[in-house]
Amino acid sequence: MHRVGTAATCAALALGACAQEEAAEADSTVFIEEMTWTEIRDALDAGKTTVIVPTAGTEQNGPHMVMGKHRYIIDEASDRIARELGNALVAPSVTYVPEGGVDPPSGHMRYPGTITLPNEYFMKVLEYAALSFRAHGFTDIVFIGDSGGNQGGMEEVVNMLNEAWGGEGARVHFIGDYYSANGFRDWLIEQGETDETIGRHAGISDTSILLYVAPEHIREDQLAPGGAFEDSGVSGDPTRASAAYGSVGMDLRVDAAVTQIRAATGSM
Numbered sequence: 001m002h003r004v005g006t007a008a009t010c011a012a013l014a015l016g017a018c019a020q021e022e023a024a025e026a027d028s029t030v031f032i033e034e035m036t037w038t039e040i041r042d043a044l045d046a047g048k049t050t051v052i053v054p055t056a057g058t059e060q061n062g063p064h065m066v067m068g069k070h071r072y073i074i075d076e077a078s079d080r081i082a083r084e085l086g087n088a089l090v091a092p093s094v095t096y097v098p099e100g101g102v103d104p105p106s107g108h109m110r111y112p113g114t115i116t117l118p119n120e121y122f123m124k125v126l127e128y129a130a131l132s133f134r135a136h137g138f139t140d141i142v143f144i145g146d147s148g149g150n151q152g153g154m155e156e157v158v159n160m161l162n163e164a165w166g167g168e169g170a171r172v173h174f175i176g177d178y179y180s181a182n183g184f185r186d187w188l189i190e191q192g193e194t195d196e197t198i199g200r201h202a203g204i205s206d207t208s209i210l211l212y213v214a215p216e217h218i219r220e221d222q223l224a225p226g227g228a229f230e231d232s233g234v235s236g237d238p239t240r241a242s243a244a245y246g247s248v249g250m251d252l253r254v255d256a257a258v259t260q261i262r263a264a265t266g267s268m
Contacts, residue, residue, distance in 0.1 A: 030082040031090050043089060044137050050088035050265065051138045053129050054078045055122075055145040055154060057097040060111035062202035062234035064222035067113045069206060071095050072214045073250075074146040077178070080254045081144070085261060088142070091129060097122050098149045107149075111233055119153045126157045134170040140265045141172045144257055145179055173264040178257040184249040191245075199236015202227070205249060207238040212246025 029035060032051075035043070054077075056070035066072075071093050082088040099116035100107020108114040117125075130141045143154040151174075158174040165171070184205060188198050198204045211218055223241075227234030261267075 050140040059108040182256040203236020207241035208245035
């Protein structure tokens with residue numbers, strides 16, 4: 001009788017374990033990018049008919065924080081939101097968004113590495129993402145943005161599509177509370193921070209959340225009030241940021257989004 005050698009047996013067992021691990025991972029992920037089309041089909045059949053379309057951006061965040069800050073934050077938030085909802089998947093994050101003019105460079109485009117997209121083209125990307133998901137059977141399409149420049153375009157597309165569709169087939173939802181009504185700034189002020197230290201860009205809020213989500217993307221030796229030099233791209237004092245602050249900030253953003261989504265979709 002032919003006997004399989006020990007090395008081959010171990011390899012076969014290892015492959016089996018790998019296959020089981022990959023299957024478990026496919027079952028547990030909520031990210032469409034990490035799923036096959038048949039897994040997405042089965043998820044839809046099982047009632048996962050909400051899809052979150054996160055919008056981020058590729059922009060300067062001072063000398064201490066990487067260009068992809070918004071994507072790292074919105075990916076973590078979307079994962080948590082989808083899991084809490086229980087009936088949602090997450091689309092690939094949109095990282096090309098309005099960031100200022102090209103000629104002459106304005107806004108964040110004044111800093112190397114920033115990528116901009118005119119608002120009308122950003123809106124067209126969102127429109128066709130929504131059309132795609134509607135065609136596949138998703139009934140609630142949710143736009144969430146981690147950047148201020150994204151908010152108006154998302155809301156416009158939602159209004160346009162809902163009017164065009166008339167409630168047939170799917171609905172689109174703009175979840176603005178995630179970004180603008182999450183209560184994090186008020187909470188920071190309760191902790192003794194001020195409008196000046198919190199700042200408006202690359203200050204305490206975003207730096208704290210990225211320290212919590214992906215601390216490897218913070219250059220701690222570059223942390224300085226106001227970025228340490230004129231026109232650094234920093235507003236506020238990121239030296240006062242902390243992962244502990246960031247944990248609270250992420251919880252508040254996720255809670256605000258989940259509450260608004262449930263209200264919008266009637267799944268309270």
